[in-house]
Amino acid sequence: xxxxxxxxxxxxxxxxxxxxxxxxxxxxxxxxxxxxxxxxxxxxxxxxxxxxxxxxxxxxxxxxxxxxxxxxxxxxxxxxxxxxxxxxxxxxxxxxxxxxxxxxxxxxxxxxxxxxxxxxxxxxxxxxxxxxxxxxxxxxxxxxxxxxxxxxxxxxxxxxxxxxxxxxxxxxxxxxxxxxxxxxxxxxxxxxxxxxxxxxxxxxxxxxxxxxxxxxxxxxxxxxxxxxxxxxxxxxxxxxxxxxxxxxxxxxxxxxxxxxxxxxxxxxxxxxxxxxxxxxxxxxxxxxxxxxxxxxxxxxxxxxxxxxxxxxxxxxxxxxxxxxxxxxxxxxxxxxxxxxxxxxxxxxxxxxxxxxxxxxxxxxxxxxxxxxxxxxxxxxxxxxxxxxxxxxxxxxxxxxxxxxxxxxxxxxxxxxxxxxxxxxxxxxxxxxxxxxxx
Amino acid sequence: xxxxxxxxxxxxxxxxxxxxxxxxxxxxxxxxxxxxxxxxxxxxxxxxxxxxxxxxxxxxxxxxxxxxxxxxxxxxxxxxxxxxxxxxxxxxxxxxxxxxxxxxxxxxxxxxxxxxxxxxxxxxxxxxxxxxxxxxxxxxxxxxxxxxxxxxxxxxxxxxxxxxxxxxxxxxxxxxxxxxxxxxxxxxxxxxxxxxxxxxxxxxxxxxxxxxxxxxxxxxxxxxxxxxxxxxxxxxxxxxxxxxx
Numbered sequence: 001x002x003x004x005x006x007x008x009x010x011x012x013x014x015x016x017x018x019x020x021x022x023x024x025x026x027x028x029x030x031x032x033x034x035x036x037x038x039x040x041x042x043x044x045x046x047x048x049x050x051x052x053x054x055x056x057x058x059x060x061x062x063x064x065x066x067x068x069x070x071x072x073x074x075x076x077x078x079x080x081x082x083x084x085x086x087x088x089x090x091x092x093x094x095x096x097x098x099x100x101x102x103x104x105x106x107x108x109x110x111x112x113x114x115x116x117x118x119x120x121x122x123x124x125x126x127x128x129x130x131x132x133x134x135x136x137x138x139x140x141x142x143x144x145x146x147x148x149x150x151x152x153x154x155x156x157x158x159x160x161x162x163x164x165x166x167x168x169x170x171x172x173x174x175x176x177x178x179x180x181x182x183x184x185x186x187x188x189x190x191x192x193x194x195x196x197x198x199x200x201x202x203x204x205x206x207x208x209x210x211x212x213x214x215x216x217x218x219x220x221x222x223x224x225x226x227x228x229x230x231x232x233x234x235x236x237x238x239x240x241x242x243x244x245x246x247x248x249x250x251x252x253x254x255x256x257x258x259x260x261x262x263x264x265x266x267x268x269x270x271x272x273x274x275x276x277x278x279x280x281x282x283x284x285x286x287x288x289x290x291x292x293x294x295x296x297x298x299x300x301x302x303x304x305x306x307x308x309x310x311x312x313x314x315x316x317x318x319x320x321x322x323x324x325x326x327x328x329x330x331x332x333x334x335x336x337x338x339x340x341x342x343x344x345x346x347x348x349x350x351x352x353x354x355x356x357x358x359x360x361x362x363x364x365x366x367x368x369x370x371x372x373x374x375x376x377x378x379x380x381x382x383x384x385x386x387x388x389x390x391x392x393x394x395x396x397x398x399x400x401x402x403x404x405x406x407x408x409x410x411x412x413x414x415x416x417x418x419x420x421x422x423x424x425x426x427x428x429x430x431x432x433x434x435x436x437x438x
Numbered sequence: 439x440x441x442x443x444x445x446x447x448x449x450x451x452x453x454x455x456x457x458x459x460x461x462x463x464x465x466x467x468x469x470x471x472x473x474x475x476x477x478x479x480x481x482x483x484x485x486x487x488x489x490x491x492x493x494x495x496x497x498x499x500x501x502x503x504x505x506x507x508x509x510x511x512x513x514x515x516x517x518x519x520x521x522x523x524x525x526x527x528x529x530x531x532x533x534x535x536x537x538x539x540x541x542x543x544x545x546x547x548x549x550x551x552x553x554x555x556x557x558x559x560x561x562x563x564x565x566x567x568x569x570x571x572x573x574x575x576x577x578x579x580x581x582x583x584x585x586x587x588x589x590x591x592x593x594x595x596x597x598x599x600x601x602x603x604x605x606x607x608x609x610x611x612x613x614x615x616x617x618x619x620x621x622x623x624x625x626x627x628x629x630x631x632x633x634x635x636x637x638x639x640x641x642x643x644x645x646x647x648x649x650x651x652x653x654x655x656x657x658x659x660x661x662x663x664x665x666x667x668x669x670x671x672x673x674x675x676x677x678x679x680x681x682x683x
Contacts, residue, residue: 382526383490384524384526385526385528387483387486387488387489387490387510388522388525388526388528389526389528389536390487390509390510390511390514391486391487391510391511391513391514391519391520391522392511392514392536392537392540392596392600393511393514393515393540393541393543393544393547393600394511394539394540394543395509395511395543396509396511398539398543399511402528402531402539403528405530405531406528406529406530406531406579407530409529409530410529410530
């Protein structure tokens with residue numbers, strides 16, 4: 001049975017399981033999204049937004065949509081995937097099922113908990129009805145697929161004037177299963193006026209089995225809110241991730257999304273920023289560092305809808321062996337969005353003859369008093385710099401490592417959690433096979 | 439210390455060095471002069487092991503052992519240092535961290551433990567003072583945004599830290615004003631002793647007023663066409679190179 005057919009059957013199964021309220025507003029949203037997916041199907045390379053990323057090899061597998069049993073993990077097995085050096089709130093899922101044992105949630109002055117309970121309990125209804133699925137992209141059938149099955153994920157609501165005392169880690173583990181797993185987490189994050197939160201998100205398979213995660217996150221930054229969001233993508237060789245993150249910002253808010261893509265079979269990141277207020281700052285940073293036959297696609301959109309806002313976008317990519325990459329950065333400046341400052345930079349290094357990157361900046365500017373810039377470079381390692389470092393006694397491998405590390409350094413420097421910064425540095429060093437002895 | 443015999447080297451099909459013979463003994467300063475395109479920089483790159491150039495014939499011995507099969511880092515560990523004409527900028531790696539990494543790589547090659555942080559700092563302070571270097575350069579990214587003079591000074595600082603057997607100064611005088619030139623030359627002179635040697639590669643005689651050579655060689659068309667004492671440099675300054683061709 002084709003995956004699409006299976007998903008259609010599964011949707012009816014979901015409706016008949018009795019676990020969800022079929023009369024709720026949410027279910028109307030699900031039904032509508034399901035119809036959208038049913039009509040359009042999975043995106044193909046004919047779709048301009050998917051021209052360089054083929055899902056064929058990922059979809060050409062049989063997946064379990066509803067994992068059967070609950071799997072238990074010992075903390076010591078998975079501790080290394082947390083930023084365990086710091087105290088944090090944790091929302092942890094194992095094969096799509098919430099793990100209360102590994103999690104640390106709260107309702108004390110803020111809600112850091114589960115989407116499934118937020119969807120069910122009346123006290124969350126106002127927030128859910130006001131925000132849920134309001135900014136997720138309605139033209140992407142794969143987003144609709146997630147919406148249709150949306151039932152579990154992280155629910156975070158930070159009320160106004162709250163500085164969340166420690167970061168929140170959202171981790172989705174996939175364990176060794178007899179069947180291939182399809183996971184569809186759905187996260188909702190609402191940060192009210194003058195509040196501040198740091199979030200780290202990770203999808204991690206614990207085996208070489210086939211896993212496909214189709215994840216959707218909606219993030220709302222209300223007035224003066226500050227949100228730092230970090231995505232760690234360093235998955236195993238048969239794990240693929242389609243990650244879709246939608247951000248809406250109000251006046252004076254600052255939101256930074258930092259994406260670290262170090263592995264997995266196929267990774268597709270769709271990241272959209274909608275600036276619906278003035279004096280907003282949006283930061284989009286990313287490092288992609290992949291090898292073998294890995295593929296990473298970063299699709300970003302910044303929509304400047306109001307005057308006097310800033311967006312900074314910096315994506316660095318290192319592609320080795322037969323790795324392939326895509327960067328598509330769209331910036332739209334509305335005709336009323338005067339005094340917009342929009343900066344975009346995408347720098348890439350290709351190592352080896354088979355690696356490739358398709359980089360496409362797209363600027364659509366309808367206002368006349370704006371500062372917009374974009375730059376895109378694709379290069380090789382600087383042979384002269386390598387020789388220089390070797391001449392000082394540093395081995396070629398270490399010199400290559402230092403140069404590549406230096407290349408990505410300005411993105412690493414943007415990480416505001418020191419323990420996370422050192423973890424990312426270690427992951428890069430590991431990927432480079434060097435010590436980075438400093 | 440260094441013996442070069444009948445050295446032929448080039449890039450792909452074009453031969454740049456066409457039979458170089460040169461012997462440098464411990465304690466000596468040699469200068470290689472020559473017009474643009476004579477092969478001066480190629481010679482220094484080949485001694486240091488730049489893989490862009492291929493050695494087709496001949497031999498380079500350091501302490502009676504061939505170094506032709508050694509990669510540039512191994513040659514560095516064995517005591518060859520080359521000051522670059524255009525030092526490379528490396529963003530994200532501070533000068534201090536770079537030199538620490540280099541020193542400890544050499545120590546590891548020699549079978550020694552890393553230099554304790556305290557000793558490293560003392561050494562860095564001492565050598566930075568020798569070169570009259572502003573300490574703030576040490577915590578900045580290597581050569582990034584440095585002026586030409588600061589870059590060259592940083593090269594000699596690294597040379598002082600690494601204490602090589604053979605230091606090759608490739609066009610170290612280019613882009614230096616007279617004050618910087620004096621500081622750099624003074625630094626080199628203070629590092630000289632009976633066990634090491636210096637090979638100065640230069641287009642002009644100017645630097646040789648401060649780093650006085652024992653021998654001067656003229657390179658033309660990939661060959662040494664004349665050798666002499668320090669007075670040869672003055673003669674070249676006066677007459678140019680044409681009378682030798």
